[in-house]
Amino acid sequence: MSRDPRYDVLFEPVKIGPVTAKNRFYQVPHCTGLGWLRPRMVAALRGMKAEGGWGVVCTEYCSIHPTSDDIPHPYASLWDQGDIKAHSLMTEQVHEHGGLAGAELWVGGSSSANLFTNEVAMDVSSMPNASGVPYQTRAMDKSDIRALRCWHREAALRAKAANFDIVYVYATHHYLLSNFLSSKTNNRTDEYGGSLENRVRLVRELIEETKDAVGDKCAVAVRFSADEGGEGNGNPIIGEHREMIEMLGELPDLWDININDYSREMGVSRFVKEASLEAYMSYVKSVTTKPVVTVGRFTSPDTMISQINRGIVDFIGAARPSIADPFLPKKIEEGRIDEIRECIGCNNCYVGDGKSSPLRCTQNPTIGEEWRRGWHPEKIEIKGSDSIVLVIGSGPAGLEATRSLGNRGYNVLLAEADSHLGGRVARECQLPGLSEWGRVRDYRTNQILKMPNVDIYLENRMSADDVMAMEADHILIATGATWKANGQGNYNIQALAEFGPADQVYTPDDIMAGNLPSGPTLIYDDDHYYMASVIAEVLREKNIPVTLVTPESMVSSWGDITAEQAQINRRLLEVGVDIITAHGLASYDGTEAQIECKYTGKLKPITVEAVVTVTMRTPNDDLFREVEQKIAERLNKQEDYEPKSLTRIGDCEAPAIIAAAVFAGHRYARELDTEIDPDNRMKFDRVFYEEA
Numbered sequence: 001m002s003r004d005p006r007y008d009v010l011f012e013p014v015k016i017g018p019v020t021a022k023n024r025f026y027q028v029p030h031c032t033g034l035g036w037l038r039p040r041m042v043a044a045l046r047g048m049k050a051e052g053g054w055g056v057v058c059t060e061y062c063s064i065h066p067t068s069d070d071i072p073h074p075y076a077s078l079w080d081q082g083d084i085k086a087h088s089l090m091t092e093q094v095h096e097h098g099g100l101a102g103a104e105l106w107v108g109g110s111s112s113a114n115l116f117t118n119e120v121a122m123d124v125s126s127m128p129n130a131s132g133v134p135y136q137t138r139a140m141d142k143s144d145i146r147a148l149r150c151w152h153r154e155a156a157l158r159a160k161a162a163n164f165d166i167v168y169v170y171a172t173h174h175y176l177l178s179n180f181l182s183s184k185t186n187n188r189t190d191e192y193g194g195s196l197e198n199r200v201r202l203v204r205e206l207i208e209e210t211k212d213a214v215g216d217k218c219a220v221a222v223r224f225s226a227d228e229g230g231e232g233n234g235n236p237i238i239g240e241h242r243e244m245i246e247m248l249g250e251l252p253d254l255w256d257i258n259i260n261d262y263s264r265e266m267g268v269s270r271f272v273k274e275a276s277l278e279a280y281m282s283y284v285k286s287v288t289t290k291p292v293v294t295v296g297r298f299t300s301p302d303t304m305i306s307q308i309n310r311g312i313v314d315f316i317g318a319a320r321p322s323i324a325d326p327f328l329p330k331k332i333e334e335g336r337i338d339e340i341r342e343c344i345g346c347n348n349c350y351v352g353d354g355k356s357s358p359l360r361c362t363q364n365p366t367i368g369e370e371w372r373r374g375w376h377p378e379k380i381e382i383k384g385s386d387s388i389v390l391v392i393g394s395g396p397a398g399l400e401a402t403r404s405l406g407n408r409g410y411n412v413l414l415a416e417a418d419s420h421l422g423g424r425v426a427r428e429c430q431l432p433g434l435s436e437w438g439r440v441r442d443y444r445t446n447q448i449l450k451m452p453n454v455d456i457y458l459e460n461r462m463s464a465d466d467v468m469a470m471e472a473d474h475i476l477i478a479t480g481a482t483w484k485a486n487g488q489g490n491y492n493i494q495a496l497a498e499f500g501p502a503d504q505v506y507t508p509d510d511i512m513a514g515n516l517p518s519g520p521t522l523i524y525d526d527d528h529y530y531m532a533s534v535i536a537e538v539l540r541e542k543n544i545p546v547t548l549v550t551p552e553s554m555v556s557s558w559g560d561i562t563a564e565q566a567q568i569n570r571r572l573l574e575v576g577v578d579i580i581t582a583h584g585l586a587s588y589d590g591t592e593a594q595i596e597c598k599y600t601g602k603l604k605p606i607t608v609e610a611v612v613t614v615t616m617r618t619p620n621d622d623l624f625r626e627v628e629q630k631i632a633e634r635l636n637k638q639e640d641y642e643p644k645s646l647t648r649i650g651d652c653e654a655p656a657i658i659a660a661a662v663f664a665g666h667r668y669a670r671e672l673d674t675e676i677d678p679d680n681r682m683k684f685d686r687v688f689y690e691e692a
């Protein structure tokens with residue numbers, strides 16, 4: 001297939017100072033949960049992006065010195081020879097595929113508590129740690145500033161030694177340099193405080209000194225915010241930032257522009273849609289002739305060319321779209337638009353940073369597995385036998401297993417009880433704001449429908465006898481899970497003894513099936529993610545009074561890790577939901593619910609006509625157990641048919657997030673007919689250490 005000539009502009013080379021990017025696809029710095037801890041894993045991940053056609057591939061935030069230590073978050077570092085060696089693995093792989101490699105030098109300031117290095121953190125003034133660690137920074141004096149400039153220069157030289165092509169001065173996201181820039185945080189009275197000129201001084205010095213140190217070979221990029229704040233509602237408050245960019249306009253070789261509010265810059269799709277930074281970018285290209293990049297969860301090539309053709313940016317920046325589909329540029333280049341695996345904007349990839357674990361992606365189960373499991377996002381081994389695989393259930397687990405088994409060339413029979421494919425994804429994408437989640441189903445369905453070796457049987461609720469009658473070689477059960485209606489969960493370890501007439505107790509499954517209460521309702525959230533809040537929205541759309549009760553001290557507490565908690569809380573307040581935190585559900589008699597304070601146990605009555613419990617799910621594993629039993633019976637009777645394997649995956653094995661179900665489906669397909677050492681399922685990455 002050839003590409004649409006309208007998209008040619010995306011494949012034009014662009015000069016960035018002394019280097020040239022082969023096209024306009026730019027993977028901006030993004031965390032991976034790998035950082036300095038997992039050099040081979042991160043190198044393979046970045047190398048895969050370059051193989052997939054990204055013209056520029058950057059590191060994550062890369063500490064210049066032990067006084068910027070963000071443990072427990074696995075940041076990258078450029079402290080010593082070992083780091084040079086680690087990063088060289090990445091640059092080599094990026095270069096091998098014709099990409100440019102960028103290093104984002106990072107100075108943490110009040111955001112880093114230095115819990116690993118025990119160094120005292122420094123910032124523009126003595127200020128509290130930004131993430132709530134009970135330490136304050138030391139106000140930098142002149143000698144600290146001189147030392148910082150020296151460290152930055154040394155780190156830039158190490159980046160050059162590691163063969164990076166682009167070196168960043170990182171002056172945003174509330175880290176040290178942005179605190180120097182801001183009049184809200186900078187109250188210095190020396191030449192680094194006061195006037196705009198003074199507050200910009202340190203950033204200017206670092207740009208000049210980085211250019212001086214590495215500018216012969218490397219481009220110098222500046223990461224900068226287009227605005228100085230806002231309400232998180234998409235209405236930028238530009239403030240002094242336009243003047244700052246104007247002042248520094250021609251100094252760097254590239255401007256990497258983002259915004260002050262993380263939850264909008266990388267907002268979940270429930271609240272923030274594609275190209276959402278456009279209002280912030282309106283002036284940037286008019287104040288510099290240097291190339292400009294920004295992000296916007298771009299997955300549509302039409303949106304991309306519109307950004308370029310209207311002069312908003314020169315590069316299409318991406319973090320999440322490059323995680324969901326490392327081959328996005330190649331697919332556009334080769335005219336394979338319908339094969340793009342579009343990011344759904346769920347921010348599960350960001351959990352890796354928050355939880356100090358290798359990132360995971362809902363759409364791309366191979367991310368982070370390139371090195372340790374040898375998984376390639378676009379290639380999979382051909383089948384290891386002529387076996388026929390029966391897959392039961394077409395949720396994310398069953399669909400991904402079917403897609404990947406089909407790719408391997410297996411004959412797959414996919415049975416689904418419903419009249420459509422998609423399982424929980426098909427249901428959940430109907431909920432307010434979650435429409436893009438349907439991409440999990442659509443990407444897989446589009447591919448499966450083209451496969452002659454996959455047969456789909458809709459409206460086929462399989463019994464154990466039906467399963468056995470198919471005589472498939474392998475049986476894969478992916479029948480999902482059902483929300484519990486008895487109050488059992490994290491807070492109430494057992495089901496509630498006194499719990500309402502069944503027709504006044506609802507679960508998310510009821511609501512998604514259109515079975516709604518009509519009067520005042522208590523939503524009990526012991527799940528702590530998105531579900532309770534979207535159900536609250538559904539009920540408020542019908543004008544039903546809603547009280548949301550949770551044992552946690554904030555609503556949707558897990559949403560903090562996916563950078564959406566504040567938006568969820570705001571939305572609930574805007575639509576008129578009453579929120580009660582730190583309370584568990586004790587009982588419901590059909591008229592009154594009793595909630596109890598989790599600290600004192602004190603009971604409080606709430607009069608409601610219905611309760612929706614969002615607590616935990618029961619795995620739908622009856623079919624698995626029945627088939628297991630049938631197989632055992634047949635073996636006893638020594639009948640002819642005996643499947644080679646029976647496996648359950650996804651929510652019917654252990655209910656979890658959609659990403660886990662997709663991963664389980666992919667893993668099943670990858671591992672069928674292969675030898676996996678049960679004691680050594682993957683390689684384990686280790687840090688390099690070299691004596692100075």
Ligand code: ADP
Binds near residue numbers: 461478623
């Ligand atoms: P997961 O997240 O693990 O993929 P889902 O709940 O999304 O699980 O999907 C499970 C799917 O399995 C649903 O679409 C459901 O209709 C289907 N299913 C459940 N039981 C059967 C069965 N006995 N026969 C066929 N399909 C079934």
Ligand code: SF4
Binds near residue numbers: 344364
């Ligand atoms: Fe996109 Fe979700 Fe994957 Fe992150 S985890 S890249 S937000 S699909």
